[in-house]
Amino acid sequence: MRHRLRALAFACSVTLIATGASMSIAAPSGAQEVTATDCGSTTYRWLFWPQGHDDLTSVPHPATDIPHLDLYSGKGKKFLDSQNVGYADGTSATTNDTCAPVELPGGGSASLKGTSQTKQLVCTFPSTPVFVAVPESTVDSPSLSALLDGALVVNAQLGDPGVGSFLDYNAKFCKLKKPPK
Secondary structure (H helix, E strand, O other), X not given: OHHHHHHHHHXXXXXXXXXXXXXXXXXXXXXXXXXXXXXXXXXXXXEEEEOEEOOOOOOOOOOEOOOEEEEEEOOOOOOOHHHEEEEEEOOOEEEOOOXXXXXXXXXXXXXXXXXXXXXXXXXXXXXXXXXXXXXXXXXXXXXXXXXXXXXXXXXXXXXXXXXXXXXXXXXXXXXXXXXXX
């Protein structure tokens, strides 16, 4: 039930943001905008670090205690900079320049599973998903989500260390795995 409520809240946020964008509401100076992008792959690895992480040998990032998420395209146990397509933490959510802008889709609700534990989420979709980055300037906690044919399939929300970070996903397309070391 909790995951359905978060999915519904996300769908409502996307709808309100899309409505505001179509009405040409000006964002405050310096505010990030909600973005929708297609990163060109059907397989993604979401590295979810709700407590941050120590130094890692397989991921090119230094140790940090900041809750965050790294998004990589493709398969495998290596996480190359060239495969990194997105990032989110408690202050921002973005996709990289390698992703192409697309129209902001309408959000649909789905039955999602969830975790607040450090995990790797591997997702294989039948077509390329649309990633929606919702920055802190538009909501209380930033999120990076994936929609497939308008339906929410992954939603990562990042909060403060120790509280407020979660990763919801559609188990039809995604499987939880151990995080890389």
